Amino acid sequence: MKTFFSTLILATLFLACNNATSNQKEDAPAQEPAATQQAVAPSLPGLPIEKLQDLWNRCDFIDIVFYDLPISMSMDEKSSIQALLRQIAADPAPQPPNCKPAGRVSYQVEGENELEADIYFSQGCTYYVFLEDGKPAYANLMMPEGIYYFNSTIQQAGLEAPVRQ
Structure with a gap:
């Protein structure tokens, strides 16, 4: 029984660590420099x-x-x-x-x-x-x-x- 709980705890820790690594990879694109994410806004109006x-x-x-x-x-x-x-x-x-x-x-x-x-x-x-x-x-x-x-x-x-x- 002790072995079962030890294995369960280790598996849970392993999955939790693996999930945290996946979340960091998914969040990485959001950390790009602001300059590359900003679109240039029109500075002149359109022709009437x-x-x-x-x-x-x-x-x-x-x-x-x-x-x-x-x-x-x-x-x-x-x-x-x-x-x-x-x-x-x-x-x-x-x-x-x-x-x-x-x-x-x-x-x-x-x-x-x-x-x-x-x-x-x-x-x-x-x-x-x-x-x-x-x-x-x-x-x-x-x-x-x-x-x-x-x-x-x-x-x-x-x-x-x-x-x-």
Whole structure:
């Protein structure tokens, strides 16, 4: 009988110690540095829907220039312009400090720049920063269709797509 109780106590202690070790392993991910857990909050509001609707109705030319790629694009067909405008998400975009603009898009109405935006297009950085008076005023995420569109365009030029989907 003594042996039975001794074995029972040893088994209980062994299981208790083993369980404590498992709990420590499960808790380990929660001890990551706070910096890696924090998401970057949007510092600029999203482009007002009224401005986007105005571009939808009036924009008659879009010019896109990439800074480090040997390609540029221009659009003057209403359907193409509206397809590109649909690639702007309503959600405001966070602007991580390590993101760099890949190019500039100019939205024109009757030959005048109505609005300009920096395009951020690299892994983890897919958004637009719209400028007013040359300064960042709004930031919107890029829709998945926009990521696909820019990746496809870059690949058609014989270059590697910068964003994995």
